[in-house]
Amino acid sequence: xxxxxxxxxxxxxxxxxxxxxxxxxxxxxxxxxxxxxxxxxxxxxxxxxxxxxxxxxxxxxxxxxxxxxxxxxxxxxxxxxxxxxxxxxxxxxxxxxxxxxxxxxxxxxxxxxxxxxxxxxxxxxxxxxxxxxxxxxxxxxxxxxxxxxxxxxxxxxxxxxxxxxxxxxxxxxxxxxxxxxxxxxxxxxxxxxxxxxxxxxxxxxxxxxxxxxxxxxxxxxxxxxxxxxxxxxxxxxxxxxxxxxxxxxxxxxxxxxxxxxxxxxxxxxxxxxxxxxxxxxxxxxxxxxxxxxxxxxxxxxxxxxxxxxxxxxxxxxxxxxxxxxx
Numbered sequence: 492x493x494x495x496x497x498x499x500x501x502x503x504x505x506x507x508x509x510x511x512x513x514x515x516x517x518x519x520x521x522x523x524x525x526x527x528x529x530x531x532x533x534x535x536x537x538x539x540x541x542x543x544x545x546x547x548x549x550x551x552x553x554x555x556x557x558x559x560x561x562x563x564x565x566x567x568x569x570x571x572x573x574x575x576x577x578x579x580x581x582x583x584x585x586x587x588x589x590x591x592x593x594x595x596x597x598x599x600x601x602x603x604x605x606x607x608x609x610x611x612x613x614x615x616x617x618x619x620x621x622x623x624x625x626x627x628x629x630x631x632x633x634x635x636x637x638x639x640x641x642x643x644x645x646x647x648x649x650x651x652x653x654x655x656x657x658x659x660x661x662x663x664x665x666x667x668x669x670x671x672x673x674x675x676x677x678x679x680x681x682x683x684x685x686x687x688x689x690x691x692x693x694x695x696x697x698x699x700x701x702x703x704x705x706x707x708x709x710x711x712x713x714x715x716x717x718x719x720x721x722x723x724x725x726x727x728x729x730x731x732x733x734x735x736x737x738x739x740x741x742x743x744x745x746x747x748x749x750x751x752x753x754x755x756x757x758x759x760x761x762x763x764x765x766x767x768x769x770x771x772x773x774x775x776x777x778x779x780x781x782x783x784x785x786x787x788x789x790x791x792x793x794x795x796x797x798x799x800x801x802x803x804x805x806x807x808x809x810x811x812x813x814x815x816x817x
Contacts, residue, residue, distance in 0.1 A: 494553070496525035496580075497546040499539050499566055501532045501558030505584030505601070509557050512601045516557070516582065519605040525553055532562065543569025546577070553578045557601070559585020564627060564766040570784060571618050571625040580608055580787040587767075590628050593692035593707070594788035612790035613803050615708050615782035617691050619765075622775055626765040627784075629695050630777055632753055633686025633717070633761065634666050668720040670756035675714055675748035681756075685720040689713070689751060689777055693797070702745075703735040709799040710781030714751060716744035751777040 498516065500509045509516075513529055520527040530546075532538040539556070543566040546554050554577050556566035563581060570576045582604045583591035594614070597603040619626045668683035688695065690713040695701040702713035719725060719742040731737035738745045754774040755761045761773040785803070 493526050494524060495551045496520045496527045496553040496555060497542070497551045498527060498529040498555040498557055498582075499532065499542050499546070499562070500529060500555075500582070501539070501562045501584070504558040504562060509582070509584050509601055515602050516605045519602070520553075520555070520580075520608060523608045523611075532558070537565060537568075539565035540569040543567075544573070547573050547575070551577055553580060555580040555582060555605075557582035557584060559583070560587060560589055560628070560766055561585070561768060563590055564625075564768065567618060567627045567784065568625045571620070571780065576784055578613060578785045578787065580605075589694040590692065593628070593694040594786065595792035596789060607789050608787050610787075610789060610791070612788065613785045614788045614790055614793075614798060615785050615803075617708055617710060618780045618783040619689065619691055619712065620778045620780055621763065621765055621770055624765060624770055625780075626691075626770070628692055628766055629688060629690050629764070630766075630770070631686055631688040631764045632671070632773055633669050633684060634720075666720045666722060666725065669761050670759055671716075671761070672754040672756060673714075673716065674752040674754075675746065676750065677746055677748070680716055680744060682718065683720070685717045685725065687717070687751075687753065688715040690715070691779075701732055701735075701737075703738075705797065706799045707793070707797055708782050710779050711747040711749055712751065712777070712779055714744070714746050714748050718742050718744065749779050753777070 500513065502510050517527045517529060530542050539562050543554050547570055554566060554570060556563040556579060566579065581591055581594065581596055582601050583596060583598045584601055588598045591598050596607055619630055621630055666685060668685055671680065671684050671687065673680040673687060690702040690705065692707065693702050693705040702715065705713055717728065724742060728737050728740060728742065731740060737743055763770045763773060763775050
């Protein structure tokens with residue numbers, strides 16, 4: 492039976508770079524052996540998420556998320572809760588593109604990103620579950636994780652990652668510690684902290700050394716707790732993080748965990764960030780769903796030490812004749 496792919500793309504991502512390349516993108520997936528069609532997301536809430544769920548239930552074998560990290564997150568949320576999940580592919584066209592960076596998928600050329608499917612390799616990736624929501628790259632709480640909320644979408648489109656840095660610099664003088672109670676595999680943290688981060692890859696906020704020893708698909712989060720809220724100390728920690736030298740600092744707790752329960756004390760409110768978007772407030776329980784979704788990646792470009800998940804050939808055995816549908 493002919494395998495089918497559904498490309499879910501955000502027409503305004505990446506300075507609207509996807510739409511003019513869509514015919515070429517569809518042709519590449521047809522060349523890979525998938526009968527391929529496309530869906531442009533709309534302004535309706537959860538447009539990409541709902542379409543991903545619909546495509547999976549309709550029997551599509553592959554769902555392609557084309558857009559920024561927000562679009563990819565929605566597609567993951569549309570698939571992760573299903574018992575039968577199709578494969579995924581990613582075509583990045585956003586601002587930071589953390590997930591694509593971690594999987595060595597080209598971030599500046601949508602057509603080149605689509606051609607990753609022709610390499611015929613997939614990796615089974617862990618997915619994070621936060622109560623009834625899902626995330627594919629990062630979750631966190633505390634002041635630094637809130638900076639993305641203050642950056643208007645039009646500013647991000649124009650200035651890219653620089654917009655985050657500017658907003659973060661404006662927020663630093665307003666730092667306030669949060670009384671947190673965090674329960675993880677190897678212990679508990681009970682005290683004031685400026686933030687916690689849970690990472691599934693080594694690429695967080697555009698930095699690749701925040702969690703440098705990540706093993707993709709091993710069923711564990713990288714947990715970072717920043718205990719200080721002192722401005723000078725935070726600036727120093729940020730500088731150390733650029734080179735991956737922050738993990739042994741006494742103001743940092745760094746560990747691996749399969750699960751995290753995050754609470755606050757004294758009625759303090761803490762917003763939770765899931766893949767750069769507001770995901771609710773604590774208390775919240777985070778669970779690692781090991782090797783939950785199979786995703787096309789440039790597996791050959793990944794260091795062997797960085798992957799625990801099974802690597803597979805992911806394409807249909809008999810390529811279909813080129814055929815593009817609307």
